[in-house]
Amino acid sequence: MSILKVNNLSVSFKQYTSGLRQTTHQVISNLNIELVSGEILAVVGASGSGKSLLAHAILGILPLNAETSGQITYDGEVLTSKRQEQLRGKEIALVPQSVSYLNPLMRVGSQVRSSVRKRNAKQAQEEVFQRYHLKKEVGNMYPFQLSGGMARRVLVSTAMVSGASVIIADEPTPGLDKVVIEEALNNFREFADQGCAVMLISHDIESALKIADKVAVFYEGTVLEVAPVEDFEGKGDRLRHPYTQALWRALPQNDFTWIEGSI
Amino acid sequence: MRWQLTWNIVTFLFWKAIKMASLLVAISFISFLLVKNSPIDPIQAYVGADMLNVSQEQREKIEEYWGLNQPVMEQFMSWSSAVLSGDLGTSMIFRLPVSEVIGERFLNSIALMSVAWVLSGVIGFSIGILAAMNTGTWIDRMIKWYCYTLASTPTFWMGLLLLIVFAVWLNWFPVGMGVPAGVLAEDVTIMDRIKHLILPALTLSIIGVANVALHTRQKLIEVLSSDYVVFARARGEKGFTLFWRHGLRNIALPAITLQFAAFSELFGGAVLAEQVFSYPGLGQATVEAGLRGDIPLLLGLVLFSAIFVFVGNVIADLIYRVVDPRTREGKSYAVKQ
Known part of the structure; x- marks a missing residue:
């Protein structure tokens, strides 16, 4: 369907190209x-x-x-x-390219929680982290502390918890x-x-x-x-x-x- | 984590202290040499109009008493060792110990500067945000125009303007000085002091707004077009929540840092504003000391203002270290994984 x-x-x-000309x-x-x-x-x-x-x-x-x-x-x-x-x-949920799509000054756990729409945010985030083999303390980390693979899984998590x-x-x-x-x-x-x-x-x-x-x-x-x-x-x-x-x-x-x- | 952060800060402060010490040594040496080679004659500055009554012999006696006939290096050593033991000498204009003069003047100036500092920070930050949220509209253009105009406005000119409008024409505020003239010191009320403070503080804050506002505007525009704001919007965040969670968080830190790093401009502005309003602060004392050849006071003020500006910069650095997680926490987690 x-x-x-x-x-x-x-x-x-x-x-605007040169001066005020618009293309x-x-x-x-x-x-x-x-x-x-x-x-x-x-x-x-x-x-x-x-x-x-x-x-x-x-x-x-x-x-x-x-x-x-x-x-x-x-x-x-x-x-x-x-x-x-x-x-x-x-x-409709987006899974973006790279870690630069996460707010550098916010802990990743709370960024994932802000994507939850239909359920208890904290529970949903903990479950999805467990599912993607992310340790519990990853939730308290900042984006710059993630490895490439971890960042990938966090970004997928945001789509997962949204229920889109x-x-x-x-x-x-x-x-x-x-x-x-x-x-x-x-x-x-x-x-x-x-x-x-x-x-x-x-x-x-x-x-x-x-x-x-x-x-x-x-x-x-x-x-x-x-x-x-x-x-x-x-x-x-x-x-x-x-x-x-x-x-x-x-x-x-x-x-x-x-x-x-x-x- | 905790003890490591504390340790980092302790080593950071240790190195900063060493830097400050070397800076002060260099500054005192250079300014001592400058004063020494300037046309100021310390004896004339000290004796003043009575100079005609001083014979050549008496003059030589004073020179010998003060050690002015000794080599420059020796003079510097004797001055700096006195400074190290806490004695900045006696101000010739005020006939008081320099440290006492600076202390008293600083109390006046700090009231002026802190009001201006807070006001310019808050107003600048807010109008910067306002401009960035409305990029390209007339609000943005107005604010930009205002900031560019202010950034090129001399402080003394702005001071004179306010003085003419609010003190002379409208008669809302006193024309100058820190307290009303002809009133006994113990009769001066706190309201009197505030009234005298408003115009100079206003001058300083109006001038100080431009920097923070333009910087905040630029930074917020950058943040709003960043990947993480696009992604936040993709997740359905919008309006004030979006601004609060992603915008403010990322622009507040640089703005606060900038404001602390602007201590030097604040001090420089205060010198001019205090002069225009005859406000008895550090700035006015600096001008007086320079014009009337009060060498001990001048050198003391140079050292003091260097410390003041340096401390502002250290606080700016320190805030980054303590507040920004990227410098605070390091990569330690990722390594453990």
Whole structure:
């Protein structure tokens, strides 16, 4: 069942170039995707191609100089900015990239507790820490005291305790070692298996393929193709878009080739 | 954790004390040399108008008595050893021990400076927040314009302006001095003192606002566009709670630190403001001592103001160490994990 639908989304930024001249800079254009409960949709594409902005647009937390058009619906209902404000953190949760998304002067336990909506905050936080193998004293630590893996688990905890039914994970695995990446990805699989819809934004197509149900290929501000994960095999003959094929064949364990003019 | 923090602070203060001692030695040496090479003649400054009645012989006698005919280094040594034993000498203008003059003047100045310090801090911090919360609007532009104008306003000019408007035209406040003229010391009430304090304190605080306000504005704008505020909004936090939990926490510390580090500007401003209002504080004493060649008092004031500014900076550093968890707690937890 589709829970979140993005129709024809475009995002552009107004910028002042020289003096008072204004230009609009389009970063996302005519983008369509659909999130389904119980499934993971991986959005893959190059770094800096505007994938994070897609996440921010869904949550309604774009900077003030951004303009959006198109339509996002949640559970059949159009997401206005007012509705987004009501839903974020409650029905739609974000798992951000790095520890810099935690307030440096607040203990992480209380930051996790502030995400709890539907139950006793302290209890929920202690349970989720136990579940993610975080020691009790981690709750009293400040973000700078966390290791990369611990920070990862704390960030996932905030989404876990919120009880949201849509989880948007924005590049959750950069700069982590293999074991931690695996653990993080498994956490998202668990979310989906509990019935959440998960959007996993990543530039790491290889690890995304391990856990995703569908893969949306993001290029130059739009989604070229949404392919089921099974299509990514062999020579990639079942992939429809040439960019997707090129991306697949460029992986080291496949052909490790590139197409003319792509770089 | 606790004992380690205490230990850190003790070593920190120990090194700061050593730094302060070396600073004071350097400052006293340099200012002694400067005074020595200045055109001030200590004997003339001491004797004053009666100088005509002093013969060459008498002059030489005084010189010998004071040790003025000895080499500079020896003079410095005898002055500094006296200072070390707590004797700053006698002020020539006031005919009182220098430490007594400084003590009494400091009491007047501290009232003035602390009022100005608190007012400028609170007002500056608040309007900085107001500007940052309304970036780009006319409120923000007004506040910025106000701050830039103030930052380039000389203190004495602002003092004169207030004096003309509130003391001369409106007659709300006395024109100057610390207490009413022609009233016996024991008849001076606390209200009188407050009335005399308001205008100079106002001058100092109006000037001091700009720094804190602009700094707070910049810092808050930075914080509001930071990753952690974006994430807080993504979790549904908004409005005042968002500002309180994430904004205020991250801007309060730098603002307080800045305010302590601004002791030097406060002191410098006080010198000018006190002069304009003839307010009997340290600043006015400094100007007097300089103009009338009161060398012992001048040197004493130099040392005292150096200590004053240094202490402000140490407090600023110390607050960071005690309050900011990033410098307070170190990485010890992460290592244990």
